[in-house]
Amino acid sequence: SQQGEEDPQALSIQEGENATMNCSYKTSINNLQWYRQNSGRGLVHLILIRSNEREKHSGRLRVTLDTSKKSSSLLITASRAADTASYFCATDATRDDKIIFGKGTRLHILP
Amino acid sequence: DAGVTQSPTHLIKTRGQQVTLRCSPISGHKSVSWYQQVLGQGPQFIFQYYEKEERGRGNFPDRFSARQFPNYSSELNVNALLLGDSALYLCASSLGLLAGISTDTQYFGPGTRLTVL
Numbered sequence: 564s565q566q567g568e569e570d571p572q573a574l575s576i577q578e579g580e581n582a583t584m585n586c587s588y589k590t591s592i593n594n595l596q597w598y599r600q601n602s603g604r605g606l607v608h609l610i611l612i613r614s615n616e617r618e619k620h621s622g623r624l625r626v627t628l629d630t631s632k633k634s635s636s637l638l639i640t641a642s643r644a645a646d647t648a649s650y651f652c653a654t655d656a657t658r659d660d661k662i663i664f665g666k667g668t669r670l671h672i673l674p
Numbered sequence: 675d676a677g678v679t680q681s682p683t684h685l686i687k688t689r690g691q692q693v694t695l696r697c698s699p700i701s702g703h704k705s706v707s708w709y710q711q712v713l714g715q716g717p718q719f720i721f722q723y724y725e726k727e728e729r730g731r732g733n734f735p736d737r738f739s740a741r742q743f744p745n746y747s748s749e750l751n752v753n754a755l756l757l758g759d760s761a762l763y764l765c766a767s768s769l770g771l772l773a774g775i776s777t778d779t780q781y782f783g784p785g786t787r788l789t790v791l
Binding site: 598604605606607608611651653661662663664665666667 | 678709714715716718722730732764779780781782783785
């Protein structure tokens with residue numbers, strides 16, 4: 564079963580706008596990661612946030628983690644056409660040694 | 675340095691056949707994980723191998739097996755193929771074992787697209 568659930572399932576925004584995607588999970592985690600996937604190809608690691616961290620930045624990416632709500636958000640600022648992709652959250656649950664991915668958010672940046 | 679490589683890129687098989695997929699990790703990486711990604715879904719964890727030993731297994735039937743070689747490359751075998759095995763199979767490598775408080779990054783290969791007819 565999938566640990567994480569991304570929301571929304573699909574998102575279309577104008578180039579230059581900010582895109583926010585959310586991820587909810589079910590069990591306690593060691594860390595949470597966000598990945599990007601272009602057109603059914605390999606995944607690219609974007610950012611990892613540990614369970615004791617609340618916010619992390621990397622370039623135009625901002626990730627927050629709320630362990631009390633078991634949720635995370637990924638914010639992409641000043642979106643570009645190249646940001647069009649599927650975005651997945653993945654959790655490393657404390658109870659087992661598996662990386663569990665959500666179903667993903669399909670982001671489409673409109674020119 | 676080369677990234678994670680997988681072969682073949684595409685594969686078409688018929689029901690009941692067997693398939694072997696191959697993965698070469700990034701040089702120096704000792705852990706390889708395999709994932710199955712059905713169209714429209716997120717990757718599903720199949721196996722993790724570290725130092726040639728199985729260190730994690732997802733909810734897949736025994737038809738799925740894997741191994742890791744002394745050079746840390748890996749093979750995923752699927753026997754008695756079913757139509758539902760059609761998917762993108764992803765391999766990922768990392769420096770160490772992905773467990774507990776590890777913050778190692780996984781690097782994914784481009785995947786093998788398996789179609790079962």
